[in-house]
Amino acid sequence: MKLYRAVKVRLYPNREERALLDQTFGCCRFIYNKMLEERIKVYKELKDDKETLYAHTYQTEREYKGQFPFLKEVDAKALQCEWRHLKSAYDGFFRNIKKGIKKGSPRFKSKRSKQSYTTFNINNNCKLDFRKKRLKLPKIKTWIRYRDNRMFHEEIHHITVSKNRSGTYFASILIETEHTLLPKQVIREETIIGFDMSVSKFLIAKEIELSSPRWYRTEEGKLKKLHRALSRKKKGSSNRNKVRVKLARLYEKIGNRKLDWVHKLTFCMSQHFEGIILENLNIKGMQQFNSGVSKSVTLDFSWNQFINILKYKMEDRGGYLVLIDRYFPSSKLCSKCGFKNKDVKLTDRVWTCPKCSAHHDRDINASINIKKEGLKCLKNNHIKIINNNAAAGTAVDAFGEDVRLMLYQPSSMNYESPPIREG
Ligand SMILES: [Zn+2]
Incomplete structure (x- = not known):
């Protein structure tokens, strides 16, 4: 290929x-x-x-x-x-x-x-x-x-x-x-992971949470100051140009930091998983839906960039990145019995299934559903999934302390969740 x-x-x-x-x-x-x-x-x-x-x-x-x-x-x-x-x-x-x-x-x-x-x-x-x-x-x-x-x-x-x-x-x-490496035809179930995307925590699965630093938010003050300085300078003046270059540098710096982090994270993910299942997000839809969410999604994170990089890194190792249809009701299905609970609202962080009375954390339940749907998709594409319980540990266990540290770098960044306004 x-x-x-x-x-x-x-x-x-x-x-x-x-x-x-x-x-x-x-x-x-x-x-x-x-x-x-x-x-x-x-x-x-x-x-x-x-x-x-x-x-x-x-x-x-x-x-x-x-x-x-x-x-x-x-x-x-x-x-x-x-x-x-x-x-x-x-x-x-x-x-x-x-x-x-x-x-x-x-x-x-x-x-x-x-x-x-x-x-x-x-x-x-x-x-x-x-x-x-x-x-x-x-x-x-x-x-x-x-x-x-x-x-x-x-x-x-x-x-x-x-x-x-x-x-x-x-x-x-x-x-x-x-490209000489062929896609894997047999993969072990424990090396497959499904993530739910949440704005406050980025990616969530039953076993692991990956958070993303808020690049723009940490530099917000500096950005504002430079934008203000720029607007005060006379158009066409050399002083204005100096501020313009400074501002452009700051944006580039934030962009570089972001890209570096995306490369490190996707590299780690591709090393540890043979199959990654995510929801295919529609950022535009999210923008219309909720302006508070969109600020952190579009400014602080480029989803498409992340997906593109993760995809080729997975393919490089013969693994798979599966994107689930965005209309799949991942957060409304009960991961135990499959009942579709239409009453689950965006604000509900936890809910109880009316049919089997299982208690669910919203994001983790969604990630289990996403994984199930992804497994179906892999099987439909004739990929054999083996469940080898004898194998010691799971791929997530392989995320040792050092790896986890790397994922959360740079540690000086704040991870506070952005204010979420419900529409
Ligand atoms: Zn249920």
């Missing part, structure tokens, strides 16, 4: 290299905005004549180059790639329309946001020198220094060069790797 893997490294370009990279960002932004402008204009003129609209041919990147010769100075592949970016932006927009969401129409690229361009490795014009730690990009004559210790032998597919809002440069190098 072929897989793409991205390796992101920080670049340290010198002054000339920075100028060249910035020029490429600028040209890519320019051609993207021109193409978008053309599409908007054509749409306005022809929107009542669908046939002509669909048959319309837009200017190619070559024609743009003829019109604006300065575009010829930069990497041609990067310019061509902008067409793909615009197309995928439109594809996303049309997908939204089909779903009935009037949102996500492609927007013009701004000089002030994150800058990036993508170039393809053709005839080996993108090269890495692991020994001297430097990267060769097309159209840039010198080799750019980078800092990273990873090495790989796979061929480079494409590279996305970016510069974030605080002025740091990165290269995300995409490589194609061969």
Whole structure:
């Protein structure tokens, strides 16, 4: 099985290299905005004549180059790639329309946001020198220094060069790797775990609780102060720019801390479990549902990012990540007898089953139901689940003290639960 893997490294370009990279960002932004402008204009003129609209041919990147010769100075592949970016932006927009969401129409690229361009490795014009730690990009004559210790032998597919809002440069190098490990066909039940997601505690199972630090909340004061300072500075002044960079750095720092934690946690989880079962959350729905919940979910945690990272880490070891349908009534079912108690409210932390009178903790009961549902799903996919009671201990026991410490790092963070407003 072929897989793409991205390796992101920080670049340290010198002054000339920075100028060249910035020029490429600028040209890519320019051609993207021109193409978008053309599409908007054509749409306005022809929107009542669908046939002509669909048959319309837009200017190619070559024609743009003829019109604006300065575009010829930069990497041609990067310019061509902008067409793909615009197309995928439109594809996303049309997908939204089909779903009935009037949102996500492609927007013009701004000089002030994150800058990036993508170039393809053709005839080996993108090269890495692991020994001297430097990267060769097309159209840039010198080799750019980078800092990273990873090495790989796979061929480079494409590279996305970016510069974030605080002025740091990165290269995300995409490589194609061969995945030789097949998914496990037989897994032991004790290495399968189901988690219920709760806003206050993050992930809860019968055996273990994993909490997440509240990154934004701990920096809230600093963020507020900088935002206030920024609004006081005169627009376009160099003082304003200084504060802007400071603020961008703080956001990046929080983001990096978060990503680091997600990698450590998902690594640990993939090491200890062969099957992980979670609910497929709909963050948008949660936002509408409860604004108090959404603040901590969207700001303090990127669920999609967590799922994507956990998924590939599980697959790397031949394990499974099962996502249960979000309409599965995990918190309303009795995990003992299967009775569906419609009277369980969001505020009920504990409840008693009216049928078998079992006493339930809301989250733990939900996690048991989630695990059961996940086991069903695995069996339906012809994965054999063995229940080997003779095996000493469970995967959770393998979460020794040291591992647990790592999961809860950094310990200086506060773990207090956010205020939950019930809608
Ligand atoms: Zn019951």
